Structure formats: structure tokens, C-alpha cells
Amino acid sequence: MKKSQYSKTCTCALVGIDGFLIEIELCLLPGLPSFEVGGNCDRAVRESRDRVRAAINNSFYAFPKGRVLASYCPATFPKSGSAFDLPLALAVLEASGQICRPLGASPIASFGELSLDGRVHTVPGILNRLLALEKAGIKDVIGPPCELDFHKFLTSCRYHIVTSLSEAVEIYSGIVPSDDSIRNRQIEFSKNTEQESSDSSFSMLNRLTGQEAGIRAITIAAAGWHPLLLMGAPGCGKTSLASAVAEILPPLTEEEILEVLLIEQVSKITSKRRNLAERPFRRPHHSITASALLGGGVPPKLGECTLAHCGVLFLDELTEVRPQALDVLREPMELKRIHLARSSWRVSYPADFLLIAACNPCRCGERLEPDASCRCSEYSVERHLDRISGPLYDRFDLVAQLNRVKAPTLEASLDQSDDTRAVSIQTAIRFAWERQKKRCKDFGEKFFFNSLIPINQLMAFMQMNETCLKFISELAEEMRFSFRAFHSVLRVARTIADLRGAEAVAEEDLALALEYRLTLPSILSERNNTA
Amino acid sequence: MSVSCTENNNELLLAQAFVLASNKCKISLSDRRELLRQASTLSNLLLKLKPEPGEDSEISLREDVFINFQISFREAYKKLRSESESLPRDVTVTLCNDDNFPRRLLDIDSCPPLLFGQGDNWDILNSSYVVSVVGSRTPSHYGMEVTRCLVADLALADVVVVSGGAVGIDTLAHRHSVAKGGRTCAVLGSGLNRPYPHSNKSLFKEICSSGGLVISEFLPDTPPKKQNFPQRNRLIAALSDALVVTEAGEKSGTLITADFAADYGRDVFAVPGSIFSGRSRACHQLIQEGASLLQSADDLEIIRPRQMEFPLSTGKEGGVGVGARRNLSEEELLVLQCLCIAPAGLSDLSRRCELPVERLALVLAHLQRDGFVERARGLYTSRVSAF
Secondary structure, three states, X not given: OOOOOEEEEEEEEEEOOEEEEEEEEEEEEOOOOEEEEEOOEOXXXXXXXXXXXXXXXHOOOOOOOOEEEEEEEOOOOOEOOOOOHHHHHHHHHHHOOOOOOOOOOOOEEEOOEEOOOOEEEOOOOHHHHHHHHHHOOOOEEEEOOOOOOOHHHOOOOEEXXXXXXXXXXXXXXXXXXXXXXXXXXXXXXXXOOOOOOOOOOOHHHHOOOOOHHHHHHHHHHHHHOOOEEEEEOOOOOHHHHHHHHHHHOOOOOHHHHHHHXXXXXXXXXXXXXXXXXXXXXXXXXXXXXXXHHHEEOOOOEEOHHHHOOOOEEEEOOHHHOOHHHHHOOHHHHHHXXXXXXXXXXXXXXXXXOEEXXXXXXXXXXXXXXXXXXXXXXXXXXXXXXXXXXXXXXXXOOEEEEEOOOOHHHHHHHHHOOOHHHHHHHHHHHHHHHHHHHHXXXXXXXXXXOHHHOOHHHHHHHHOOOHHHHHHHHHHHHHOOOOHHHHHHHHHHHHHHHHHHOOOOOOHHHHHHHHHOOOOHHHHHOOOOOOO | OOOOOOOXXXXXXXXXXXXXHHHHOOOOHHHHHHHHHHHOOHHHHHHOOOOOOOOOOOOOOXXXXXXXXXXXXXXXXXXXXXXXXXXXXXXXXXXXXOOOOOHHHHHOOOOOOEEEXXXXXXXXXXXXXXXXXXXXXXXXXXXXXHXXXXXXXXXXXXXXXXXXXXXXXXXXXXXXXXHOOOOEEEEOOOOXXXXXXXXXXHHHHHHHHOOOEEEEOOOOOXXXXXXXXXXXXXXXHHHOOEEXXXXXXXXXXXXXXXXXXXXXXXXXXXXXXXXXXXOOXXXXXXXXXXXXXXXXXXXXXXXXXXXXXXXXXXXXXXXXXXXXXXXXXXXXXXXXXXXXXXXXXXXXXXXXXXXXXXXXXXXXXXXXXXXXXXXXXXXXXXXXXOO
């Protein structure tokens, strides 16, 4: 009779972007040869049985004869993906007595996908899993190579990179290399992301000289995290402006770097960011569907909203995006999070993005140009802009009207490219952010951007004097502001004052904020007081 | 003598039969007038056997043509009587020898022998001063304001405003005249039963109920045909003492009206606009060709309105905003002057006025609050008509 036919090992499952500690128990039972897994596993996990059997055989170990039973617990979490191949193989080997953990060794966790010949492949969410395991008190983790050099995010946990099942067995059985060699191996596999410095940064802004109105708009949007809609004729620089936003935004903070990394790790997309502190910039094609924008599927995948977390979500040709897809944006714009429920999955993704959208004002696009060459009928303009629903249009704090830059201005701009411009804008934005942070702290609020000031706090945040208050209420009456429009003018004015470095909002801030209330009637109107 | 249709359908049937028959026999306008003058009423004409070759007769009608005419006149009359269901309502008719026929029309060679009208206020066309206001069908904001102010002043001075009832300036002229309690006359290029444009149907009703008149020289069921409109334009020119073109771009149809007015010896006035916008090109062309430049209703000389609104300090009615008629600062004047040349966006305007954007935004906000400036097609537009 054999000594032990039972083994237990740790691994980590992903739900959304969060990792959870999972224990795999394995037991060899007498009976006809079979291999069963249980514990809320999906098809991909059950497929791992054949890979594990092949990998064990091809690594010159023997797959046990008889009945093999594996159980994943807790069974409440849904489990998906191929990351459980490696721990399952190790559990099989230990239960069949081919390897064993040294006596008194601390628990070790592992994850990774096995190929049929016994090599270990990478899986999504390595960093997410490591952080979860570290939190659960695991000291050693075996896993596949990772492109990211994440050692600075780990404090007590040692990550042993392995490329094959045999290497994993070595570490599992207690042949632990020195810390230096672990580190060297991490560096060996990581792509040196930090080395590529930002040589080509601030290139976009130089191309935009002359488009002062647009630069002002993106500066205000970035400074107060206000959703921005750029409206103008084709070729007036809407897309370049949106790309320039990524350049003028201050880099990510340490906390945000981790948040963005966790999302990137799970999403399996290769990051185009030049360094870790660069903010994400997502630019989905306008044929995007609602679930691609928001996230969806079983298990729920990340949507563009989440991928743009802490960065910019740029929707070009907003009027061409299908209305159903656009309207799902309303919720994440308010909550800054997305809660998805799909069969047994309940996940919550962060989605604090800066929405920048661009569209033409009418079908021919010339509506707002001063030469009045637009011949679209009012009806067709109305139909064109109807694709953006009223509630969504209302949520754009800034609607910036862009006009084409005239040729002489363009020529002049080619001569004087100014690298310091973007830096100075970025500095101004950073100072505006500092002011907002400080003010919110004084008020004891958790939020920080002006776009999030709740209505009941708004007046206190504005710190306007009497004349200013009278001015804005008269304006609101004359221009027939809606409730929401009135508040977004105030919020934008607050940001403009912050950019100026002033504590109290003045008339001129309100006046400039007014420029960005481009209402639908004022795009249409050619006839007015006829009645 | 005009007879209301409800009282006497016969007169209207006769009038229609007369037009149908004389069209069929290709009788010239002057002969038609002469026929009516001699017969004095249409029923006489129906009974009479042949024209009297009197000494004062200028008629050039051959006898066989006349007999032909009379036969078709009777036939048409009979036919119309049998189809009494197609009778137009509220329509009146006036003959060129009637007392209330617009006397100004008698000056011209192509005076119609009779006119159909909706409403019974024929006398307004014989009042002491009648002005035609015409212009572009797609006016700019500036053109709309000019029309509004001019017509308001004319209404105050109790001057009758004649226009074509088309969309654009015509509609504005009628509408503002009605709004100010003035009397106005619309001259249609289609029959009265088929008013064109259809969207103005309610406006025509308003005109009639406010003491105005809608007239047409065409049979009530005539559809709006392209060739009818220049013919209609000659009536607009002839009905008035002066013709004002408030805004018209290149190749505008109003040039035809102005040509007729000049031919008939009417005064032609044109309101200038910006040379940059190109929306007033026809007005400028008229001025170059000798039309008088109109800056205010005063320029029409005969009018002495009680209260002039044109040129005015603000486009606002009755001062809705705070201090709508307040004094403007120097910067505000500068901005308004720039905007009067052409509407502009913020950046453009900042370059034009040489003001920093922040300052300009403040000036614009004040101007918007007080109703001097508004945003149309996204561009800042002056609501003030003139300086």
C-alpha cells in the first residue's frame, strides 16, 4: 500500500481584474483509469486534463494509473482559463509520489499554461495574481516568464520564473536559487520598457499652432477632467487635438500606474505606451458595439472604457457611432466604474476615463465655418446631430467649436515650433490639479476633479462674489440654460479659474466657459425671432 | 364693383369664364380692358352682341374674333355653372373699370383686366402710400433684421406693405407688418385656391383677418408655375410707389422686380450690406445702377412715422435684458462693429479686434446677456442692425 495518494497545492484565479487564492486538492483512487476535475470549472479548465497528461509524460515523469480526482476550492468562484495547468501537474506528480515538498517548507503557489511537450507558457494577469497571492501570505510563486519588470510592486513575495515543467519541479522540491539569480532571471525576460525615453513626445502639439481655440479647449478639459466634444469642419485638426491631450496630461501617479498595469495585464493587449507613467489613450473605431465599449461576454472581458482608465477615451466621428453603443457611456461617465453581471460572473471594472469625442456639425461639415458655404438643410443637420442623444450631449461639459486654420496662420506656425509650449501647458494642468486636490481636501471630499463637484457643494466651491452671481443668473435667463447646462458652465468656470491660479471664480471665467456651451439651436439657427 | 362670392357667385363665375375665354381667343390685355370698359359689367358683356364702333373706341378686335370670344365666354360660363362644387370661397374679384381697382396698376401697359382677391379690403391698395418690400428667399440674419425694422416703421407710419408671399424676406415683411398692426398685401404667383408656398397658408389667413389682402391675377385653381412669378413681380412693382430691396444675393429674382419698378417710374431703394458676405450683392448692383440707398425708413421721405425704430441702438424689443438700451463701452462697440461686418468665431474675432481671448469672451458674454449678440450657426452674430 502506498504512503500518500493525496496532495494539495495553491494557485490563483482571476475574477475581473482581481485575483483570488485557489487550492487544488488531488487524490488518486483505485478504479478504472480516469481524470476528473470539479469545482465550478469551465471548459478551458477541464481541457487542461489532457495537456497535463501529455506534459507529464513528455517531461519523463509517469502519469499515475487509476482514477485521478482533482478539486478546486472554493467552488464559489467561477474559474476559467489555462493558468491552472501547472499547479494541476505539480499536484499530480506529488500525489503519485514522484516529487515532494521538503518538510517544513512554506506553502508555494504556481500558475501557468502547459504545452504538450512540457513547456510553460504565459497567462494573462500575472501581476494581478502575484499581488493577490502576496496578500494571502504566500512567499514563493512559480510562474511563466513575464515581459513586465514588476519587482518593485512586490515586497515579500519571490517570483520564480520557469520555462518548463522540469524547472518548476526543481523549485517545487526545494532547490531554491538565490535572490540574485531570481532577480536576474526576471530582468532577463522583461522587456526594458523604462529605457525607451520620451524622445518623440510633444510632437502633436507643434502641428497645431494656429488652432488656439482647440488647444484652450483640451487644456480646460484635461485640467478639470471634463468630457469634451470637438465640433468642426473636416480637416480642422480635431483628431490631432485629441491625440495631443495624451501629451499634455501629467504622468500617472504611483497608485494609478499600478491600476493601469493591472488592467493591461488582464486585457492581453500589448501596450503602446512608451513608459509606465504614460496615460493610456484609446481610440476605438466608430463601428464599435456597446459590449466592446463597456465590456462583456462570458467571462466578462474588458471594454474600451476600462482600458482607457486614468487616460483618454477618444471617440472620433461621434455621429457615426451607433446610438445604442453611445448611450451605454452615460453610466460609467457618472459612476467612474462599470458593474457587469454575466451568468455566474459578477465583476466590477474601473472606468475613470476622460471622454473626448469629435464630430462634424453636419453632413458636409461646413456648418460652423464663417464663409457660410454649408448648404445642408436644417432638417438634415438636425438628423445628423440627432445621433447623439440629448442626455449624452448634456454630459459634455465642453463643446468646443473649431474653425479651420487659415493658410497664412498655418505657414507662420511651421516656422516657430515651440517645444516648451506643451511642457508649460502640462505644468499649468498639474498646478490646476494640485489646487483642486487641496480644495477638495479642505471640503473633506473624496473626489478631486471639478467635473465631479456635486450640485449641493457647487456654490461653495465657486467662491463667487455678488456681481458674479448676478451676472451668471442673468446670462442663464437670457440664454435659457437648462439645469444641467447651468451647472456645467459653473464647473468649467471653476476649472478655468484654477488654470488661472485664482481661488475665486470671476466674471471672465464664466464668460469663457460660455464659449463652450454650443447648443443645438445655435448650430441650426439661421432664422430666429420671426414670430 | 366687387361682389362677395357668398352673396353672388355669379360675378366670380363670369370673371373666371372671361379669363378662360379671352385666354382661348388670345385677346391682348389692352383689348380685354377695353372690352370691360365698354361693357362696364361682365353680365353686360355676356349679353352684348358685338362691340360698338364708337368714336372713342380704341379697340383693335376683329369682329370674328369677338364672336368667337363671346361663344367661348358663354360656353365657359355654362360649364362653370354646372360644376358649382369647385367654387372658391371668400374670393372676390375686381375689374379694371371698378372704383376700387388699384389705380396704380392702370399706369402700366400690362395692367390685368381683373384681379382675384382674398378678403374685401381692396381700398388699401389705393391708400396714399404703398411700399413694396422684397428680397432673398434665404436671408441672412442681417437681412432679416433689416426687414423687421423697416416693416415695423412702415406699419407705424400706416404705410401699406406689398410683397410676394414667398419664403424669406417676403414672409418676414408680411409677418412683421401683421404683428405691428399694419396692413399688408401679398401678391401670389399662383391661384388663390392653391396658395404657394403651402407653408404660408396660415400667414395668408392672418393677413386677411388683420385688414390686409391676398391677391392674384391668375384663375383660382392655377398651380404655381415658374413663368407666373416674373409676371407676378410686375404687379408687385406696379402696385407701389416705391420698391425696397432689403437683401438679395447675386442673380436674385428681385432684380426682375426692380427692373419693372424702374420701367414703371417707381422709386427703387436698396439696403446695402457687407461687401464680404456676398449676401447683398444684388442690392449693391442696384445702387450702382442708380437705385437710392436706403438707411432708414426716413429715406422714403413721404413717411413721417410717430416713432422711428430704424436705425436703432439694439435689436431687442422693449428691452428684455437688463439695460437693453444701455450705453456701450468702447470695447463693446469695437466688437459689435467687427461682428456687423460678418459673424465670426471666438478666435477669428480675437484676431480681428486685436483683443485677447479672455477679455473678448467677457465682452461677448456681456453683449449676449443684454441681447446685442447671439450665436447662430455657432458663430457670434450681431443682433444690432446698424450703426
